[in-house]
Every structure is written in C-alpha cells, then in structure tokens.
Amino acid sequence: xxxSLNGVTKYFGSDLVLNEVSDEVPQGSLTALxxxxxxxxxxxxxxxxxxxxxxxGHVELSGRDVTDVPPRDRRIGFCFQDYAPFRHLxxxxxxxxxxxxxxxxxxxxxxxxxxLLRLVRLEPFAxxxxxxxxxxxxxxxxxxxxxxxxPEVLLLDEPFAALDAQVxxxxxxxxxxxxxxxxxTTILVTHDQGEAMEVADRLVILNEGRIEQVGAPDHVxxxxxxxxxxxxxxxxxxxxxxTWRPHEIELGSPGETGVAAHVIDVIRLGFEVRVxxxxxxxxxxxxxxxxxxSRRLDAQVGEAVVVRPRAEVFEVL
Amino acid sequence: MKRPPLLLRIGVLCxxxxxxxxxxxxxxxxxxRRGWGAFWTALHDHTMDSALILTAKVAVVAVPLNVLFxxxxxxxxxxxxxxxxxxLDRLIDVPLAxxxxxxxxxxxxxxxxNGWFGSALSALGWRVIFSxxxxxxxxxxxxxxxxxxxxxxxxxxxxxxxxxxxxxxxxSPVRIxxxxxxxxxxxxxxxxxxxTLARVIGEYxxxxxxxxxxxxxxxxxTLNIGANFENYNSYQGFVGAVVLALMSVAVLLVLSxxxxxxxxxxxxxx
Numbered sequence: 001x002x003x004s005l006n007g008v009t010k011y012f013g014s015d016l017v018l019n020e021v022s023d024e025v026p027q028g029s030l031t032a033l034x035x036x037x038x039x040x041x042x043x044x045x046x047x048x049x050x051x052x053x054x055x056x057g058h059v060e061l062s063g064r065d066v067t068d069v070p071p072r073d074r075r076i077g078f079c080f081q082d083y084a085p086f087r088h089l090x091x092x093x094x095x096x097x098x099x100x101x102x103x104x105x106x107x108x109x110x111x112x113x114x115x116l117l118r119l120v121r122l123e124p125f126a127x128x129x130x131x132x133x134x135x136x137x138x139x140x141x142x143x144x145x146x147x148x149x150x151p152e153v154l155l156l157d158e159p160f161a162a163l164d165a166q167v168x169x170x171x172x173x174x175x176x177x178x179x180x181x182x183x184x185t186t187i188l189v190t191h192d193q194g195e196a197m198e199v200a201d202r203l204v205i206l207n208e209g210r211i212e213q214v215g216a217p218d219h220v221x222x223x224x225x226x227x228x229x230x231x232x233x234x235x236x237x238x239x240x241x242x243t244w245r246p247h248e249i250e251l252g253s254p255g256e257t258g259v260a261a262h263v264i265d266v267i268r269l270g271f272e273v274r275v276x277x278x279x280x281x282x283x284x285x286x287x288x289x290x291x292x293x294s295r296r297l298d299a300q301v302g303e304a305v306v307v308r309p310r311a312e313v314f315e316v317l
Numbered sequence: 318m319k320r321p322p323l324l325l326r327i328g329v330l331c332x333x334x335x336x337x338x339x340x341x342x343x344x345x346x347x348x349x350r351r352g353w354g355a356f357w358t359a360l361h362d363h364t365m366d367s368a369l370i371l372t373a374k375v376a377v378v379a380v381p382l383n384v385l386f387x388x389x390x391x392x393x394x395x396x397x398x399x400x401x402x403x404x405l406d407r408l409i410d411v412p413l414a415x416x417x418x419x420x421x422x423x424x425x426x427x428x429x430x431n432g433w434f435g436s437a438l439s440a441l442g443w444r445v446i447f448s449x450x451x452x453x454x455x456x457x458x459x460x461x462x463x464x465x466x467x468x469x470x471x472x473x474x475x476x477x478x479x480x481x482x483x484x485x486x487x488x489s490p491v492r493i494x495x496x497x498x499x500x501x502x503x504x505x506x507x508x509x510x511x512x513t514l515a516r517v518i519g520e521y522x523x524x525x526x527x528x529x530x531x532x533x534x535x536x537x538x539t540l541n542i543g544a545n546f547e548n549y550n551s552y553q554g555f556v557g558a559v560v561l562a563l564m565s566v567a568v569l570l571v572l573s574x575x576x577x578x579x580x581x582x583x584x585x586x587x
Contacts, residue, residue, distance in 0.1 A: 051481050071484045078485040084478035088500045097496075098486035142482075149486055 001062045001152035001185050002027045003048060009056030010043055010209075017043050019209040020057065025202075027062075030179050030186045032200035034193060036232070039206040041189045045155050048187065049078045061153065074153075077146030077184075081158040083138045085130030091117070091141050092126040098149035116144040119178075136167040143175075147182075154179070156188040160195060172199050193233050197221065205229050237285040239307055246288035251275060251297060251305045258306030261285075263299050275299050277307055344562065348555040359556040367533045368541035369560065374449065375537065376517045379456040383513050387464025388506060392498070394465075395472040406469075409462040420458050421526025424451060428527075447529035452537065455523035460516040464509030471505045504578045511572040518564055 003025040010018040017040045025031050033041040046052040048059060050071035058067045066074055086094050095116055099109045117123045120140035130138055139159060146154060159175065160168045176199050179186050190196050196203055197217040205212045205220065205228075213225040224230035230243060237246045240259055252258050264284065265276040273294035276286045285307060289297065299305065320326075349356055359365075390409065394402045412420065428435040428445040438445060445451045479501070483493045499506075521539045528535040536544065538561055545554035 049485055051484070071481070072487045072489065074485070076485055078482060080478045080482065082476075082478060084476075084482045086479055086483075086497060097483065097488075101487040101492065145482075145486070 003153060003185065003187070004060040004063075005044075005048070005057070006060070007057035008044065008047060008054055008059065010040070010047065010052070011055050017209050018047070018054075021206075021209070021211055022057075023204055023211060023214060025185060025187060027185055028183045029202050030176070030188070030200050031202040031204055032196035033187060033189045033204050033206060034196040034232075035191065035206035037191055038208075040209040041191075041206050042157055044206070045157055045187060045189050048153070049076050049155050050074050051078070075149065075151050077143075077149065077151035077154045079139070079142045079146050079154075079156045079159055081161055083130075083142035083162075085133075085138055085141060087130050089129075090126065091122060091128050091130070091133070094130065094141055095144045095148050097145060102149065112148065116148055119147075120144040134167075135163050136171055139163065139171060143178075147184075152185065154184050154186040156186065158189055158191070160190070161192075168195075175199065197233075205232065207232070235288070237287075238283070239285045239309070240279075244285075244309065246274070246286050248310055249285070249287050249307055250310045251277070251287055251289075251299060251307060254304045254306060256306050256308075258308030261305055261307050263301050263303045263305060266294075266299055266301060268294075277305060279307070341562070344555060344558055347552070348559040351552065355552075356556060359553055360560070362553055362556075364532050364536070365538070365541050365545075365553065365557050365560075368536045368538045368557075371449070371452070371536065372518055372538040375452050375456050376514060378453050379460070379517050380510060380513050382453075383457055383460055384464050384506065384510055386461070387509055387513075388468060388499075388502070391465045391468040391472055391502075395469055396477060409465055412458050412461040417455075417459055417520065417522030418526060421455055421523035424455055424458070424523070424527050428454075446527055447531070447535060449535070451527040452524050452535065455527045456517040456520050459520050459523050460513045463512040463516060464506065467505040467509040467512070468502050471502050475501050504575055508572065508575040511568050511575060515565060515568045515572075518561070518568070 003023075005021055005023045005025075008018050008021040009016070021040075021044060033044060035041045043052055047054050050066065050069060054067065058065055060066065061074065071078075086097065089097070092113055095113045096109055099112060104112070114123070114126075117126055120143055122137060122140055122144065125133060125137065125141075130141065133141065139162075156175075160171055163171060172195060188199065200217060202214070203217050203220050204214050207228050213220055213229045215223075220229065221233050224233060227243070230236060235246050236243050237249070238244070239249055254260065259279050261277040261279040263275055264278050265274075267274040267276070271291050273289045273291060274286050275289060275294070275297075276284055278284045287307065390405065394406050425432070425446050427433045428438065428451060430436060430439045430444070430446070432446070435445060443450070445454065479497050480493050483497050484490075488496070519539060520537075521543065524537055525540060525543075528537065528540065530536055530540050530544065532541070532544065538557060542554050542557040542561065545551065545557060
C-alpha cells in the first residue's frame with residue numbers, strides 16, 4: 001500500500017512542528033524518516049497512524065483519504081520505541097490481541113499466532129510475560145503483534161534505540177530481511193543516520209518540521225541537497241573554506257599541489273585512521289584514511305604535508 | 318543482618334505499646350470481662366445491629382460511587398491534562414485537609430430543609446440531612462481522593478502507549494478501557510477501595526453532624542459506640558468498638574495483600 005502525505009501541518013500550541021510536509025511513499029518500500037530530535041519525525045509517524053491529529057493537509061493510503069479515519073480502522077501496524085507490551089498478558093495473548101478484536105475463531109487464532117511466533121522466533125516463549133523477555137525479544141513480540149492484523153503499512157518508531165549495540169545490528173538485518181520477504185510498506189523513524197542508511201531503501205530527511213531531501217541513501221549521501229543534510233549524514237571537514245567529507249581529501253608530500261600544512265595529531269580507531277592537520281592560516285581539517293593507506297603513508301606528528309581533494313572525487317562531481 | 322540499637326528498639330516498642338497496644342488490650346479485656354455469653358448477647362443488641370446495618374448500607378453506596386469517581390477523574394487528569402485538570406487535581410485533596418466537623422456543617426447548611434439547596438430538594442420530597450443520603454454524602458466527601466490518589470501515579474507511570482497500540486490493533490475505546498487500562502490499574506483500585514472502605518466505616522465527625530444521630534434510624538456504628546459511652550452504657554460501647562476494630566483488621570488484611578500485589582506489579586513496571 002502506498003502512503004501519500006499532502007501538505008501535512010501540525011502545531012503543538014504555537015510551535016510549528018510540521019510545516020507542509022508532502023511525500024509519496026511507494027508500495028513495498030522501506031522508508032526511513034531521519035532527523036535530529038525535535039525535527040517532527042515521530043509526530044509525522046503518529047499522524048500516519050492516526051494517533052495524532054493534524055492541523056492541515058491530508059494523509060492518503062492507496063489513494064484513500066484517511067485523514068479523519070481513527071487508528072483502529074486504518075489497518076496499520078505500529079510499534080512504539082518502548083514496544084508497549086501488554087504487561088498483564090502472555091506473549092501469546094499479546095500477539096493474539098488484534099485477532100481477538102477481529103473475532104477470529106479460536107482454532108484459527110491459535111494457528112496464526114503460532115505461525116507469527118515462529119516468524120519472530122519466539123515460539124518457546126509463548127507462555128512467558130513481557131517482563132520475562134529481553135529487549136530484543138520484546139521488540140520482536142511487538143512486531144509479531146503488529147503483523148497479526150495483516151496490516152498494509154508497518155510503522156516503527158525508533159525500533160532499535162532501546163537495544164544494546166550487538167542486538168541492535170542483528171535486529172536491523174533481521175527486520176530488513178523480514179520487510180523484504182513480506183513486501184510490506186514500512187516507515188521507520190530514526191535519528192541514527194548509520195541505521196537509516198543500512199536498513200532503508202529510501203531516506204526522508206527532516207529538519208525543523210520540513211523535508212530537507214528525499215532519495216536513495218547513496219544518492220543523498222553523495223549529493224546532499226543542503227548543508228544540513230551534508231552535515232547530518234556524515235562527518236565533514238573544511239579545507240580552504242570548502243566543506244568535504246574527510247575521505248574525499250588526501251595527503252601528499254610537500255612540493256606537490258595542495259594546501260601546505262603539518263600533521264598535528266594521528267587518531268587510530270581500528271580500521272579507520274584520522275590524521276588532523278593544520279595549515280599555514282591556522283585552520284585545522286582532518287583526513288580519513290583506511291588502516292592500509294595510513295600504513296603506506298606513515299604520517300608522523302609535526303611532519304609537513306599538503307592536503308588536496310582526491311582526484312576521483314572530481315570525476316564523481 | 319545487624320540488629321538495630323537496643324535503645325531504638327525499646328523506644329519504638331514503647332511508643333507503639335503506649336499508643337496502640339495497651340488501649341487495644343484494654344478494649345478487648347473490657348469487652349470480654351463478663352464472659353462469652355454476655356458478649357454474645359451484647360452482639361445482638363438491636364440498636365447496635367441497626368447501626369451496623371446502616372454503616373454497611375452507607376459503605377455499599379458510598380464506596381462504589383467514589384471508585385467510579387476516582388477512576389474517572391484520574392483518567393481525565395492524566396490522559397487529558399489542561400489548566401482545569403491541574404486545579405481539579407488540587408481540589409480533590411480538599412476533603413482530606415478539611416476537618417470532618419466542617420464538612421458536616423457545610424453539608425448541613427447547604428442541604429438542610431431550610432438550607433441553600435435543601436429547600437428545593439424538600440419541595441421535591443427529598444430529605445438529605447438527618448437521613449441516609451446525607452450520611453452517604455458525608456462519607457463520600459471525606460473519602461473522595463483516596464482512590465484517585467492511588468490510581469493517578471500508576472496511570473502516569475504506565476503511559477498511554479499500550480492503549481494506543483490497542484487502538485491500532487482495532488480495539489474500540491470501551492474495549493481498550495476494559496482489557497488494557499482497567500487491568501493495568503486493578504490493584505491500585507483495590508488498594509484505594511480498602512482505604513475508602515476503612516474511612517467510610519470509621520468516619521465520626523461529619524456523619525455526627527448530618528445524621529442527627531437518631532438511634533436505630535440514622536445512627537451508624539461509630540455513632541452508636543459514642544452514644545453508648547455517653548449514656549453510661551460502656552460495656553455495650555466496648556463490644557461495638559471490638560466489632561469495629563475487627564472490621565478494620567479485615568480491611569487491613571485485604572490492604573496488605575493488595576499492597577503486595579501492587580508492589581509486584583510496580584516491579585515489572587520498572
């Protein structure tokens with residue numbers, strides 16, 4: 001199911017949190033709403049679900065205007081950041097909740113819930129209570145509960161934010177694969193650009209209630225439309241007054257073309273090495289090198305170098 | 318575990334003993350001083366039994382009313398906050414701060430047959446003061462915030478994400494209230510009910526003013542006990558006091574169970 005947003009506007013009191021946001025989310029895509037906190041991304045997600053009313057504009061699902069349709073009639077799967085488990089119900093009953101509401105007969109309900117629990121790998125935990133589950137298990141339970149009503153749209157609010165690093169990266173891959181398998185139109189909200197680039201096939205970058213840029217992750221990364229997007233999507237550094245990604249500039253020997261500078265620090269972060277340099281005007285920039293490049297270059301603190309954009313960067317531009 | 322200092326133990330035990338232990342022992346000793354037979358006969362005193370029944374009747378009406386009000390007002394204050402609900406939140410506490418005598422007087426002045434509002438009611442043939450409705454009102458008034466004070470903090474901690482999730486799963490507001498909200502706050506409500514019940518059963522001052530304290534007609538158990546002591550019928554008073562004390566113990570038992578369950582609940586809320 002496709003989602004279309006037309007001029008969605010929302011005020012909280014006198015604060016404008018969404019300013020005429022319009023977007024077309026294609027059927028079957030996984031779109032990440034990416035932005036800093038306060039950018040309005042979670043509010044936008046809640047508006048799609050019908051949990052928050054809007055002050056202007058329309059929301060359409062597959063061409064049907066649902067702006068005034070309550071959440072319970074939208075057939076939308078929604079997962080909160082805290083997963084909002086029904087604490088007094090077992091895992092099985094949590095997942096069965098939506099089916100019970102739809103008056104699905106007991107035997108069929110049993111079958112469908114078992115199938116969902118298999119899908120999210122929670123079969124052995126059917127009789128447990130949410131408090132007995134780990135964070136990752138709770139998240140998968142919330143996902144199964146949302147999928148039970150066979151929603152046409154899946155909305156995930158910061159789905160990985162509450163998990164520790166390792167579980168998070170596992171679940172990202174898992175959710176990504178599950179979404180592809182089911183082909184369900186999905187929007188996820190995140191403030192983590194790495195997560196958005198890894199999981200989504202489409203980025204919508206929000207800032208202060210406005211869309212800054214929409215596009216495929218690679219495209220947006222390489223061709224940021226605004227200074228905000230460039231700065232938000234990855235590290236930047238300035239060289240001679242121009243903003244670059246730190247891997248777009250390189251070091252050369254004194255006498256070659258480039259800005260003359262000297263190395264003031266070398267920071268090793270495992271695979272990545274950052275060389276911080278200071279030019280004659282006193283402004284600093286940093287160059288991102290791979291471990292291999294750094295070994296070949298063997299930059300020492302105090303050494304004189306030149307800094308220049310990489311040749312291949314110009315080909316892309 | 319290390320024992321508390323000797324002085325602390327002696328101090329605490331003496332304090333509790335002087336305040337609670339000795340008077341309670343005296344109460345039971347007095348009630349049973351004439352033996353079981355006399356106690357049994359006194360239990361069947363007609364005036365006391367009518368008083369006990371009236372207290373039960375008042376509790377049966379006032380407690381459910383306050384539970385309905387308490388849960389409703391809690392939902393309003395927590396889920397739909399506004400400037401008005403902030404004022405409401407403070408106002409609910411007034412009955413706890415005001416002396417029960419004042420509560421009784423205000424009710425009497427308002428609802429008595431020549432009172433502010435009572436004249437209109439008596440024109441309709443309704444009698445509030447010196448009658449059961451007045452006792453119910455006084456009891457409900459003094460125990461007004463006891464349910465909401467338990468429910469409001471829990472509702473705040475639980476948040477509304479479970480309810481909103483249920484709505485995306487297709488549940489109607491009524492269904493969400495019954496299957497999610499009420500289930501989440503059940504033990505807090507029960508805790509509030511026991512507090513309300515204890516207060517309603519034990520209330521003296523406010524009820525004394527509005528009821529007129531007419532034996533057999535508008536005399537609750539606490540009033541009956543008081544009347545017996547005043548009329549030099551102290552033995553009957555002691556027996557009534559024992560009945561009241563045992564009712565309180567029963568309420569306390571339920572309360573401690575509810576408390577335990579609620580603590581377990583809040584553990585997995587954390």
